[in-house]
Amino acid sequence: MALPERNNEGFLENAWQWDKATAEVIAAESGISLTDDHWEIIGLLREFYKQHEMSPPSNRLFVKAVKEILGEDKGNSIYLMQLFPGTPAKTACRIAGLPRPTNCL
Template identity: 45%
Template structure:
């Protein structure tokens, strides 16, 4: 189902992930989050930006376990745990955060 941000239309697949990963811009995350009644805070953006950097480096969206460990290393143990990440992204930190970040669905996510 496509969505609009900044006057542009962005195509998504049947699960809501962006089809053209290169067309992502920060407003895409904001609009996708609004569609799910999920306001984005600075903490959300930390994870979204982390995911985008991770994807740029490794060309893969990390599974939750990998995401949790990597965030713990970069942002600290208080943020590198699944409880914290699920509070931010209740539909699943891997799936929901990657969707907002304009990345493909992580491997291992059902």
């Protein structure tokens, strides 16, 4: 499968070229096999992007957004790190086809 154009960090150049097959390939590159829990967060991120035309700018705001929508069980750093190892906001945004969060290292 030919992926849409990406930058040197693996983020899509155009978020609107994303689809679920693209997400599966990008996730596999990070050693992640997507489950319903992943798709729930990816859907939340895509909706956030539609509303705000930006990715959550930091990991802290990513966790806060998840907490507001899905509750404390899923809106916490430990849960999100289990799904998206490393820097959860950065990893999740890459898989969701969104721009790199501005404050993520």
